Amino acid sequence: MAEHLDDLAASWVRDLKAADRSPKTIKQYMLAVNQFRDWLVAHDRPATAESMTKYAIATWLGDLADLGREPATLQIRFKGLHRFILWLVAEEELGRDPMAGLQPATVKPKPVPIIDDADVAKLFRTCEGKEFTERRDQAILRVLFDCGIRISECAGLEIGDVDLKHHDVVHVHGKGDIDRAVPFGAKTGRALDRYLRARRDHRLANTTDALWLGIRGGLTDDGVEYALKKRAREAGLEHIHAHQFRHGFAHRWLLAGGQERDLKRLAGWRSDAMLERYGNSAADERAREAFKRMRLGDRL
Secondary structure, X not given: OOOEHXXXXXXXXXXXXXXXXXXXXXXXXXXXXXXXXXXXXXXXXXXXXXXXXXXXXXXXXXXXXXXXXXXXXXXXHHHHHHHHHHHHHHOOOOOOOOOOOOOOOOOOOOOOOOOOHHHHHHHHHOOOOOOHHHHHHHHHHHHHHXXXXXXXHHHOOEHHHEEOOOOOEEEEEOHHHOEEEEEOOHHHHHHHHHHHHHHOOOOOOOOOOEOOEOOOOEOOHHHHHHHHHHHHHHOOOOOXXXXXXXXXXXXXXXXXXXXXXXXXXXXXXXXXXXXXXXHOOOHHHHHHHHHHHHOHHHOO
């Protein structure tokens, strides 16, 4: 009897955990597997490895496209299912790779709008009070704005990661298992200091090392995003998300004449392609500012 995809996927997840894949990565992979399984069931096909044919997979991807899924989403689903299939082949549950020859959707990067300084100031003003959540959210916003770290890195910070005594840095464990020390300025340091003093009196202060505390414990990625969106609503701002701070950080760094090599280290990037991607959002503005500084046409 052919083994069900759910059972095979459970074995794969164990293998991924043994390989120290992050929970977020595993979740993304499993979304693809589960969605393909559901598609098989909806089309009266057995949810087994034998049903993973090139035709079935191509049809499933086509159906996702017809439902209006973005190319980036299609690419993620493609890669997630392909990872599973490659594991099945390696484990000899499949004789060959049925996705060989299939191509993922082409993704054209969309420039991410930068949050301008006036809107960032509005966000800061929503949490200038002395209540615990105001101290916390002010510190979160300052860290995202000043340090440009990922939301997952921000949510994953622990008390011991904040160095206020010696170097004014946060120690970040980032993507690709990269650890780095990211500096922050005086205003961010003040916000962190105020929050840490407020945190000491929180009823959950001694139950977790997580830096950011919520009602039930440390904030997750979603918890940090929720806090940001709540402050954005209070400030009358729409379509604000945490990753805009990271793009804004890269833009401001380059606009101020910062070195790309230093930006790579601070942002935790291994690839130069990330510089292009994150610097693209406001590249035209930087080009105009560079033109004004050079004044090439005014030489004569």
